[in-house]
Amino acid sequence: xxxxxxxxxxxxxxxxxxxxxxxxxxxxxxxxxxxxxxxxxxxxxxxxxxxxxxxxxxxxxxxxxxxxxxxxxxxxxxxxxxxxxxxxxxxxxxxxxxxxxxxxxxxxxxxxxxxxxxxxxxxxxxxxxxxxxxxxxxxxxxxxxxxxxxxxxxxxxxxxxxxxxxxxxxxxxxxxxxxxxxxxxxxxxxxxxxxxxxxxxxxxxxxxxxxxxxxxxxxxxxxxxxxxxxxxxxxxxxxxxxxxxxxxxxxxxxxxxxxxxxxxxxxxxxxxxxxxxxxxxxxxxxxxxxxxxxxxxxxxxxxxxxxxxxxxxxxxxxxxxxxxxxxxxxxxxxxxxxxxxxxxxxxxxxxxxxxxxxxxxxxxxxxxxxxxxxxxxxxxxxxxxxxxxxxxxxxxxxxxxxxxxxxxxxxxxxxxxxxxxxxxxxxxxxxxxxxxxxxxxx
Amino acid sequence: xxxxxxxxxxxxxxxxxxxxxxxxxxxxxxxxxxxxxxxxxxxxxxxxxxxxxxxxxxxxxxxxxxxxxxxxxxxxxxxxxxxxxxxxxxxxxxxxxxxxxxxxxxxxxxxxxxxxxxxxxxxxxxxxxxxxxxxxxxxxxxxxxxxxxxxxxxxxxxxxxxxxxxxxxxxxxxxxxxxxxxxxxxxxxxxxxxxxxxxxxxxxxxxxxxxxxxxxxxxxxxxxxxxxxxxxxxxxxxxxxxxxxxxxxxxxxxxxxxxxxxxxxxxxxxxxxxxxxxxxxxxxxxxxxxxxxxxxxxxxxxxxxxxxxxxxxxxxxxxxxxxxxxxxxxxxxxxxxxxxxxxxxxxxxxxxxxxxxxxxxxxxxxxxxxxxxxxxxxxxxxxxxxxxxxxxxxxxxxxxxxxxxxxxxxxxxxxxxxxxxxxxxxxxxxxxxxxxxxxxxx
Numbered sequence: 098x099x100x101x102x103x104x105x106x107x108x109x110x111x112x113x114x115x116x117x118x119x120x121x122x123x124x125x126x127x128x129x130x131x132x133x134x135x136x137x138x139x140x141x142x143x144x145x146x147x148x149x150x151x152x153x154x155x156x157x158x159x160x161x162x163x164x165x166x167x168x169x170x171x172x173x174x175x176x177x178x179x180x181x182x183x184x185x186x187x188x189x190x191x192x193x194x195x196x197x198x199x200x201x202x203x204x205x206x207x208x209x210x211x212x213x214x215x216x217x218x219x220x221x222x223x224x225x226x227x228x229x230x231x232x233x234x235x236x237x238x239x240x241x242x243x244x245x246x247x248x249x250x251x252x253x254x255x256x257x258x259x260x261x262x263x264x265x266x267x268x269x270x271x272x273x274x275x276x277x278x279x280x281x282x283x284x285x286x287x288x289x290x291x292x293x294x295x296x297x298x299x300x301x302x303x304x305x306x307x308x309x310x311x312x313x314x315x316x317x318x319x320x321x322x323x324x325x326x327x328x329x330x331x332x333x334x335x336x337x338x339x340x341x342x343x344x345x346x347x348x349x350x351x352x353x354x355x356x357x358x359x360x361x362x363x364x365x366x367x368x369x370x371x372x373x374x375x376x377x378x379x380x381x382x383x384x385x386x387x388x389x390x391x392x393x394x395x396x397x398x399x400x401x402x403x404x405x406x407x408x409x410x411x412x413x414x415x416x417x418x419x420x421x422x423x424x425x426x427x428x429x430x431x432x433x434x435x436x437x438x439x440x441x442x443x444x445x446x447x448x449x450x451x452x453x454x455x456x457x458x459x460x461x462x463x464x465x466x467x468x469x470x471x472x473x474x475x476x477x478x479x480x481x482x483x484x485x486x487x488x489x490x491x492x493x494x495x496x497x498x499x500x501x502x503x504x505x506x507x508x509x510x511x512x513x514x515x516x517x518x519x520x521x522x523x524x525x526x527x528x529x530x531x532x533x534x535x536x537x538x539x
Numbered sequence: 540x541x542x543x544x545x546x547x548x549x550x551x552x553x554x555x556x557x558x559x560x561x562x563x564x565x566x567x568x569x570x571x572x573x574x575x576x577x578x579x580x581x582x583x584x585x586x587x588x589x590x591x592x593x594x595x596x597x598x599x600x601x602x603x604x605x606x607x608x609x610x611x612x613x614x615x616x617x618x619x620x621x622x623x624x625x626x627x628x629x630x631x632x633x634x635x636x637x638x639x640x641x642x643x644x645x646x647x648x649x650x651x652x653x654x655x656x657x658x659x660x661x662x663x664x665x666x667x668x669x670x671x672x673x674x675x676x677x678x679x680x681x682x683x684x685x686x687x688x689x690x691x692x693x694x695x696x697x698x699x700x701x702x703x704x705x706x707x708x709x710x711x712x713x714x715x716x717x718x719x720x721x722x723x724x725x726x727x728x729x730x731x732x733x734x735x736x737x738x739x740x741x742x743x744x745x746x747x748x749x750x751x752x753x754x755x756x757x758x759x760x761x762x763x764x765x766x767x768x769x770x771x772x773x774x775x776x777x778x779x780x781x782x783x784x785x786x787x788x789x790x791x792x793x794x795x796x797x798x799x800x801x802x803x804x805x806x807x808x809x810x811x812x813x814x815x816x817x818x819x820x821x822x823x824x825x826x827x828x829x830x831x832x833x834x835x836x837x838x839x840x841x842x843x844x845x846x847x848x849x850x851x852x853x854x855x856x857x858x859x860x861x862x863x864x865x866x867x868x869x870x871x872x873x874x875x876x877x878x879x880x881x882x883x884x885x886x887x888x889x890x891x892x893x894x895x896x897x898x899x900x901x902x903x904x905x906x907x908x909x910x911x912x913x914x915x916x917x918x919x920x921x922x923x924x925x926x927x928x929x930x931x932x933x934x935x936x937x938x939x940x941x942x943x944x945x946x947x948x949x950x951x952x953x954x955x956x957x958x959x960x961x962x963x964x965x966x967x968x969x970x971x972x973x974x975x976x977x978x979x980x981x
Contacts, residue, residue, distance in 0.1 A: 180905025180913040180929070210901050210913075212930040245898020246931035362884040364899075365906040442804040442884070442968075443976055450977030456687020457806075459652050463622025464807040471622040471652075487622070488654040489688035526884075528970035534885055535892030 127398045129293060129391055133301070136290025137272035138163055140303040141336040143376025147264035148274030151257025153205035153243070153250065158278035160254070162226070162261045163332055164199040168236050169376050171197035172345035174352050176369035182209035183219040184239040185368060191223075191238055195341030197374060198236035200332060201226045201258060202279050204307075207328065208241040208249050209367040218249045225255060229262040240370050242281055242307065242328045275305060279330055282309040282533055287406040293395040295337075295388040298381040302395040306331035308361065308407030328366035329356055331403050332374075337392055338382035339375035347396050348373040355400035359522045361411035362530070363440040371400075405522060412533045414524030417505045418448055421520050424473075424512040430466045431519035434510065437465030438521070445526035451502035453494040455483040462510060473513030479506055569840045571735060571833055575743070578732025579714035580605055582745035583778040585818025589706035590716030593699025595647035595685070595692065600720035602696070604668065604703045605774055606641040610678050611818050613639035614787035616794050618811035624651035625661040626681040627810060633665075633677055637783030639816060640678035642774060643668045643700060644721050646749075649770065650683040650691050651809040660691045667697060671704040682812050684723055684749065684770045717747060721772055724751040724975055729848040735837040737779075737830040740823040744837040748773035750803065750849030770808040771798055773845050774816075779834055780824035781817035789838050790815040797842035801964045803853035804972070805882040813842070850964045855971030859947045860890055862963045866915075866954040872908045873961035876952065879907030880963065887968035893944035895936040897925040904952060915955030921948055 139146050145164050153159040173192045175185050191197055201222050208215050223237035241249070264271065276286035290303025308329045339347070348371065356371055373396065383392040409417050420438045425431035438444060441461040447454050458476055463469055476484035479500030483492055500506065581588050587606050595601040615634045617627050633639055643664050650657050665679035683691070706713065718728035732745030750771045781789070790813065798813055815838065825834040851859050862880045867873035880886060883903040889896050900918050905911055918926035921942030925934055942948065 177909075178902065178905040179909060179911035180901045180916075207898070210898060210926065210930055212928070244896070245901060246926075364883050364885045364902060367898075367902050367905060441806050442972070443806045446973050446976035449973065452977055454686070456649070456652060456809075459622045459687060460620065460806060460809055463620040463809060467619075467621060469621035474622075484652070484688075486654070488652055526973060528973045530884070531888050531891065531968060531970045531973065534888040535894055 126394065127291070130291040130395055130398055131293070133290045133292060135269045136303050137269060137276060137288035138303050138305045138332055138334050139267045139269070139272040140290030141301040141334045141376060141378070143169070143336050143378030144334045144374070145265040145267045146272045146275040147261045147266070148271070148276070148278030149257065149261045149264055151260065152253035153203055158274060159203055159205045160257050160261050161202045161275040161278035162199065162265060163275060163334065164230065164265055165374055165376050166378070168196045168198045169374050170195060170339055170341040170344050171238070171372065171374045172341065172348045173238070174348060174371040176366055178365045178367050180210065180367045182207050182241060182368045183211060183215035184208055184241045185370060186216070187219040187223065188238050188240070188370065191235055194235070196236065197238050198232045199226055199230060200238040200240065200372065202240040202330065203249070203254065204279050204281055205243040206241060206247055206249050207243045207245045207368050209245040211246065211248050214248055218251055221251060222254055222258065225258040226262070229259045238372060240330055240368070242279065242330055242368055245367060272305065279305065279307045281307065281328065282412055283307050283410050285410055287403055287410070289399055289402045291395055291399060293391050295381055295383055295391060296385055298379060300335060300337040300379045300381050300392065302333065302335040302399045304331060304333035304399050304403055306403035306407055309410060309412050328368045329407060330368070331356060331371045331400065333372065333396065333399060334374050334376065335396065336376045336379040338377040338380065344373060344375050347393050350393060351397040351400040354397055355404035358520055359404045359408045360436070360439050361408065361414070361524055408522045408524050411524035413527040413529030415449065415527060416503065416525050418445070418523050418525065419505065419507045419520060420510065421507060421518070422510045422512065423518040424514055425517040425519070426468060426515040428517045428519055430468060431517045434462055434465035434469070434512065435519045435521035437461045438508070438510065439523035442526055445523065448501050448506060449525035449527050451498040453497040453501065455489065455497065458508065458510070459484060468514070469512065470514060475511040475513065477509040479503060568836065569733070572733040572837055572840055573735070575732045575734060577711045578745050579711060579718060579730035580745050580747045580774055580776050581709045581711070581714040582732035583743040583776045583818060583820070585611070585778050585820030586776045586816070587707040587709050588714045588717040589703045589708070590713070590718070590720030591699065591703045591706055593702065594695035595645055600716060601645055601647045602699050602703050603644045603717040603720035604641065604707060605717060605776065606672065606707055607816055607818050608820070610638045610640045611816050612637060612781055612783045612786050613680070613814065613816045614783065614790045615680070616790060616813040618808055620807045620809050622652065622809045624649050624683060624810045625653060625657035626650055626683045627812060628658070629661040629665065630680050630682070630812065633680055636677070638678065639680050640674045641668055641672060642680040642682065642814065644682040644772065645691070645696065646721050646723055647685040648683060648689055648691050649685045649687045649810050651687040653688065653690050656690055660693055663693060664696055664700065667700040668704070671701045680814060682772055682810070684721065684772055684810055687809060714747065721747065721749045723749065723770065724854055725749050725852050727852055729845055729852070731841055731844045733837055733841060735833050737823055737825055737833060738827055740821060742777060742779040742821045742823050742834065744775065744777040744841045746773060746775035746841050746845055748845035748849055751852060751854050770810045771849060772810070773798060773813045773842065775814065775838065775841060776816050776818065777838065778818045778821040780819040780822065786815060786817050789835050792835060793839040793842040796839055797846035800962055801846045801850045802878070802881050803850065803966060847964060850966050853966035854975045855969040856966030857891065857969060858945065858967050860887070860965050860967065861947065861949045862952065863949060863960070864952045864954065864962070865960040866956055867959040867961070868910060868957040870959045870961055872910060873959045876904055876907035876911070876954065877961045877963035879903045880950070880952065881965035884968055887965065890943050890948060891967035891969050893940040895939040895943065897931065897939065900950065900952070901926060910956070911954065912956060917953040917955065919951040921945060
């Protein structure tokens with residue numbers, strides 16, 4: 098993560114490496130991973146990036162490129178919202194072939210609910226980039242994020258995309274510029290990369306992401322027909338040698354413990370997109386089962402680190418809440434309960450202010466699934482037991498309030514029914530969320 | 540509705556009769572119904588009420604009674620949250636017999652997550668009232684609302700309930716005192732009553748309700764095993780002659796278009812309860828099919844008027860939003876889409892400020908159901924067309940903003956798939972909601 102902020106949106110977040118690598122992400126764990134300082138989407142060999150201002154926004158960067166040296170194996174996961182932006186539909190078609198050469202992303206305009214013109218505009222964005230790169234339009238991925246329902250001003254993209262191609266480089270500054278150019282209400286750019294040693298040598302996995310509001314992703318593979326809650330965009334790269342099929346499988350697994358386990362407001366966007374491109378430039382493949390596990394861990398860890406950065410930078414957020422639900426009869430039950438907790442306005446507001454009202458946790462557990470046994474529930478907040486056997490246990494309300502207001506709060510919920518578990522991350526709900534979303538356009 | 544406010548919580552709401560009988564409630568309609576000025580839970584013959592301060596709260600009224608002259612047919616619908624407060628469990632048992640004599644309600648303490656002691660306390664509340672009335676404890680209904688997880692201070696109830704019995708009367712002032720005594724974060728008491736002429740004479744239906752936060756009821760009949768989102772309490776009375784079975788059926792139907800069609804924050808409470816008692820004191824039964832329809836209309840209209848009063852007085856609310864979803868393949872789809880719209884923080888915030896961001900409506904429609912066809916969606920806001928064929932239509936953003944900020948906004952969503960429809964009501968989301976819920980205990 099960069100610790101610098103966009104000039105127009107001062108941040109209240111400490112985005113140091115240590116914060117993201119902290120206690121919130123023991124799973125899938127990063128044992129064997131070496132996190133790279135200023136690591137980002139070009140840390141993996143074979144990728145260049147650029148981020149510029151082309152004129153979709155008044156003055157902030159609004160156009161990013163990520164370009165591989167050649168057409169490479171690629172996979173994508175997309176929003177399950179039935180109202181899908183034109184670029185989402187375009188990407189699904191491109192990825193049917195399992196390969197891509199490059200990605201163009203604009204912020205400031207979602208190109209959603211824009212009909213046939215929107216489809217033509219997404220295709221033209223791809224064609225402009227393909228022409229500038231000497232590639233084919235069906236090798237180009239397209240993403241958009243911003244206001245829904247407005248046609249793209251294609252004139253600025255017709256000059257902007259070639260200008261961005263001129264700026265392409267593998268330098269960390271270019272990757273940082275790309276991370277900034279995809280931001281909407283984000284207050285900090287989000288990027289990371291790690292190196293992992295496989296049997297045949299080391300490979301790198303990196304990425305950038307943006308989120309902030311309309312965040313509650315529920316992503317599905319391009320080949321499926323799925324569900325997402327936010328404009329969450331995340332772009333991962335690796336220089337490992339990976340064929341399209343195992344690459345898609347690894348991306349799907351990484352999404353479960355990262356973007357599909359976070360929510361800011363539970364509102365699934367029309368544009369959510371998660372992409373992974375594998376350049377193969379390291380010449381190293383994951384040949385053994387152990388190598389495949391290590392590579393999966395690296396991809397999952399990068400995805401999770403980016404997803405947590407999205408939560409931490411959620412609109413109006415002042416802290417991260419992690420709900421660890423265990424003792425469920427199956428993972429579906431655990432996830433329903435975790436999601437019920439993470440999307441409850443009453444809980445998110447209570448944790449904003451340190452209101453020691455643990456009864457709201459019981460409410461959300463009870464409404465989360467019909468198979469709950471209220472008398473077997475136990476709850477800890479920041480390690481402090483507040484519920485056992487479905488009843489409140491003696492605790493100091495002031496101490497509970499203190500544990501509710503740390504930078505990152507772990508809420509453990511044991512259902513006492515079985516052995517399945519799930520985790521969801523969210524942020525608190527502040528008056529600032531209302532202010533931001535009451536004045537998004539104005 | 541009373542137009543006076545609780546002394547400690549000044550209201551921003553105009554709660555005149557005209558507001559509640561306005562355009563938001565054409566369905567089930569009130570043709571043939573005569574609304575009674577200052578009508579409430581004792582407007583129907585055969586009922587007395589009381590509301591007093593007994594000491595659960597510092598100074599505001601906190602204990603209410605509604606008492607029939609004898610054991611009468613009764614039915615109840617309760618939260619489907621699996622974490623159910625002790626009084627909910629107690630009421631379910633009482634109503635297994637289809638009759639009740641009286642109801643005792645306290646505010647300030649939910650008696651939820653209180654274990655075996657909570658069960659004993661609910662039973663003791665019933666016994667105290669039964670003793671004071673010369674009735675049996677299994678004829679007494681018990682409700683609680685307030686903070687979860689604290690044992691009731693039974694000493695104040697042991698003196699308070701007999702004192703409330705002394706205050707019982709059929710006078711409008713007593714009914715108003717009861718409506719005030721059940722309030723938590725409500726800023727105004729909620730009550731209404733209407734008279735309807737049946738073949739054999741006229742009957743009256745009335746009631747009181749409270750809501751404010753943790754409101755998103757999903758009620759089921761006592762005999763079933765069901766789902767609710769709020770502490771919503773509503774108590775209806777009628778002097779019609781009605782046997783338990785048709786009475787329960789009428790209550791269930793009334794709940795669908797009222798309390799099960801509203802949401803403030805989507806959080807289903809542990810305590811939601813809707814009760815209907817029929818004294819038979821009018822001596823008039825609904826003998827014909829037409830009479831049964833008229834009586835159903837009266838019960839439904841009272842329930843809907845009270846439910847809309849709960850929405851209007853939602854925590855931090857400044858306006859009511861009504862989502863009319865039509866053109867669905869079935870009612871389930873219509874309700875899922877309407878609920879997705881009504882629970883979206885991004886939409887509720889946009890309507891708070893008049894942010895003309897109609898794309899958020901498309902987002903919520905698309906995430907509401909997997910069978911949506913984005914290209915067939917049409918949307919009007921306050922009569923202004925903003926979407927047709929899934930795309931934005933030309934409209935003046937300033938005019939849209941004006942229509943989003945009326946006292947009551949009707950949002951029409953046509954899915955273009957079939958003939959089924961559903962309506963959900965909610966309120967806007969303001970920074971005041973966060974303030975209220977960040978300081979509920981303190």
